[in-house]
Amino acid sequence: MAADTGETPADGFGRVSRTKDVAFRLLALAATLVGIVSLAALLLNVAVDAVGWLDWQFLTNPPHPNPYEAGFLPALVGSIAIMLMIALVTFPLGVGAAVYLEEYANDGYLTRFIQLNIANLAGVPSVVYGLLGLGLFVGLFNIGYGSVLAAAFTIALLILPIVIISAQEAIRAVPDSQRQASYGMGATKWQTIRNVVLPRAMPGIMTGTILALGRAIGETAPLIMIAAPTTVFGLPNSFFSKVSAMPLQIYNWASYPQTEFQYGVVAAGVVTLLVVLLTINSIAIVIRNRYQQRT
Amino acid sequence: MSRDSTASLPAGLGRRDFLAAASVGLSGGLAGCTGVFAAEGNNVNIAGSSTVFPVTEAIASSFSEQNPTVNLSLSKTGTGGGFGNFFCAGRTDINNASRSIADAEIEQCGNNDITPIELQVATDALTVVVNPDADWIDCLTVEQLREIWRAGGATHWSDINEEWPDEPFELYGAATTSGTFDYFNEAIIGEEENHRSDYHATERDRTIVQGVQGSEYAMGYFGFSYYSENPDSIKAISVDDGDGCVEPSIQTAMNGEYTPLSRPLFIYVAKESLEKAAVRDFARFYMKRAATDLVSEVGYVPITEDKRDENIEKLKAAIEEVTA
Numbered sequence: 001m002a003a004d005t006g007e008t009p010a011d012g013f014g015r016v017s018r019t020k021d022v023a024f025r026l027l028a029l030a031a032t033l034v035g036i037v038s039l040a041a042l043l044l045n046v047a048v049d050a051v052g053w054l055d056w057q058f059l060t061n062p063p064h065p066n067p068y069e070a071g072f073l074p075a076l077v078g079s080i081a082i083m084l085m086i087a088l089v090t091f092p093l094g095v096g097a098a099v100y101l102e103e104y105a106n107d108g109y110l111t112r113f114i115q116l117n118i119a120n121l122a123g124v125p126s127v128v129y130g131l132l133g134l135g136l137f138v139g140l141f142n143i144g145y146g147s148v149l150a151a152a153f154t155i156a157l158l159i160l161p162i163v164i165i166s167a168q169e170a171i172r173a174v175p176d177s178q179r180q181a182s183y184g185m186g187a188t189k190w191q192t193i194r195n196v197v198l199p200r201a202m203p204g205i206m207t208g209t210i211l212a213l214g215r216a217i218g219e220t221a222p223l224i225m226i227a228a229p230t231t232v233f234g235l236p237n238s239f240f241s242k243v244s245a246m247p248l249q250i251y252n253w254a255s256y257p258q259t260e261f262q263y264g265v266v267a268a269g270v271v272t273l274l275v276v277l278l279t280i281n282s283i284a285i286v287i288r289n290r291y292q293q294r295t
Numbered sequence: 296m297s298r299d300s301t302a303s304l305p306a307g308l309g310r311r312d313f314l315a316a317a318s319v320g321l322s323g324g325l326a327g328c329t330g331v332f333a334a335e336g337n338n339v340n341i342a343g344s345s346t347v348f349p350v351t352e353a354i355a356s357s358f359s360e361q362n363p364t365v366n367l368s369l370s371k372t373g374t375g376g377g378f379g380n381f382f383c384a385g386r387t388d389i390n391n392a393s394r395s396i397a398d399a400e401i402e403q404c405g406n407n408d409i410t411p412i413e414l415q416v417a418t419d420a421l422t423v424v425v426n427p428d429a430d431w432i433d434c435l436t437v438e439q440l441r442e443i444w445r446a447g448g449a450t451h452w453s454d455i456n457e458e459w460p461d462e463p464f465e466l467y468g469a470a471t472t473s474g475t476f477d478y479f480n481e482a483i484i485g486e487e488e489n490h491r492s493d494y495h496a497t498e499r500d501r502t503i504v505q506g507v508q509g510s511e512y513a514m515g516y517f518g519f520s521y522y523s524e525n526p527d528s529i530k531a532i533s534v535d536d537g538d539g540c541v542e543p544s545i546q547t548a549m550n551g552e553y554t555p556l557s558r559p560l561f562i563y564v565a566k567e568s569l570e571k572a573a574v575r576d577f578a579r580f581y582m583k584r585a586a587t588d589l590v591s592e593v594g595y596v597p598i599t600e601d602k603r604d605e606n607i608e609k610l611k612a613a614i615e616e617v618t619a
Contacts, residue, residue, distance in 0.1 A: 066353070258524050
């Protein structure tokens, strides 16, 4: 009796755990494949649709109601202009905030409150940021609805929490012993941050910023909220020019009656958007790796 | 450690260079802000009807090829949204409109010292469509249409004609911000009745097509150009305004047989905006192109050459008044 009860669970345990083991492995593999297969299917589908549409003329022409003459240039340039402005705004603000919170601020209630807020802001839906941008930049500061500046500032607000959090994590990862060593050499706090902490943390900060910029380039909802125009012709000629972005133009094309737009032109736009996104990411990764080797 | 700090010193200088570059960039940006008001004249901002949008888009596209330095923005906001939120508030120079400007809107523009100039650019035919499988229906009278679309009217097909199926309507129409809605409301429903509100309202014509394709008992209405792009997947209904059934086509709209659902399309130019060279050039360019094939390619009926000459005169007079 005692031997029986001792054996059965042992056997059962062994058998059940092996089946479970295999089953869980397969389940995990399936979970991985769902992601990869659907991504591959999407890319393949879009790439096949874009063949014959994505040509030089598409990249250099303004939009047109005739799908064979339609071009992407103003949206392409608009997106890049917005991205550059966003990088220029978020990088100093994000790193500055992270340095303050990690290196200077006391661990008091106020700091914890700010920290909590930043973490929560990272999860706020982008439409809400669009409304904020509409009220603040378009309404209060009156920098023009749908302008390059309004678009860049609004999206910069959106990705700022992500940049701050990742920069904080990168700064936190710098070993305290290095700071202490720097102080031991007689360096001031500013010298320590400049010469020890930031160079060490820079690759991590860059990674966070790149990922955030990747999110920014695909944002559409905040642009709709700040009344970015449906379509723009000609290139932005000032910071107050009305600007269109690639996702917005793609969304607009998807609503055109002709099936040539719904498949060919939209697919060509999507491929261009992906290529620009990957290019920005790889340039940034190259810069980051250079930095990593130098320090 | 000491090696570490010396190694990172050049990097620190690099960062300083970056900061310097960034501040140069920012001050350049500020300088740009002051320069912007000078460059403002190089922008043309347009909002308004999604029905007129493709016409303006086609013209703006060829204008842009000849004037690549002009920044021309075009939004779909619906006629009323365009007048109320953009044009009469002084935010845009031109408004696309699928109906004439309303008195309240003229007043709103007047309060902001904006004088709208009306220019007809094309004629549109509204099209009522049903699912191609709805084989019981080819033609509706204006009264029947009103009964279907008015508030508190018919709910089932059999309410209109006893031989038709005893199934509820599934209705897709233009959103209330749209000029298409205003026009349908005025032409079919009339002033005594209200347009029903329990229908799928949208600014996106594609949604209407998809809805009507999806159900045998669906019905919708939108601009003729959208139907002419999809003639096989949906069925257009002929309309009987008392003189027999007339089917919607470019022909019947141009000769005025397709009543009451053919309508003029306009652009409104703010007279004050004509002070800007870019707006003047664009408006002139638009008027010259409005009587060409460009409009019929988009699916609308072009205006006659007499009407075009009349527009050009009107524009010329306004420009002279502003620049004098």
